[in-house]
Amino acid sequence: MRIRGHHLLCIINFKGRGYSEEFIENMSLIKRKLEEKEKFLLVIGGDDICSKCPYYKENCQREFKRGETEEKDRKILEFLGLKEKKEYFYKNVEGIIFEKMKRKDFENFCKNCSWYYLCSKISPFL
Numbered sequence: 001m002r003i004r005g006h007h008l009l010c011i012i013n014f015k016g017r018g019y020s021e022e023f024i025e026n027m028s029l030i031k032r033k034l035e036e037k038e039k040f041l042l043v044i045g046g047d048d049i050c051s052k053c054p055y056y057k058e059n060c061q062r063e064f065k066r067g068e069t070e071e072k073d074r075k076i077l078e079f080l081g082l083k084e085k086k087e088y089f090y091k092n093v094e095g096i097i098f099e100k101m102k103r104k105d106f107e108n109f110c111k112n113c114s115w116y117y118l119c120s121k122i123s124p125f126l
């Protein structure tokens with residue numbers, strides 16, 4: 001399974017909302033598999049969540065500027081000290097996220113996302 005950098009935060013905040021029924025079903029399945037200890041490959045760029053997103057056509061079509069989503073993936077990986085194209089167990093990565101990511105970091109990474117209004121209400125980051 002391939003997961004892109006910034007989706008690590010989306011997975012934590014995911015509570016059953018998304019872009020379409022197919023997207024929600026897929027994201028729910030991915031979150032469940034990750035929590036059941038399936039390994040994933042960390043990537044920058046389109047992943048298994050994007051593959052069922054109505055906005056994915058070769059790259060993310062919700063960007064204001066070409067490449068900004070990849071840039072966000074890259075910055076989050078750097079912040080967490082994780083490596084692209086490396087395999088991880090989600091629970092280990094989740095531990096790193098909760099250790100390093102504070103509320104202000106989450107706000108900084110996610111404030112320009114269209115889901116921020118929702119995630120900012122339910123996010124577990126303190």
Ligand code: SF4
Pocket residue numbers: 049050053054055056059060061062069
């Ligand atoms: S295509 Fe864009 S909006 Fe859709 S899941 Fe991927 S990053 Fe998110």
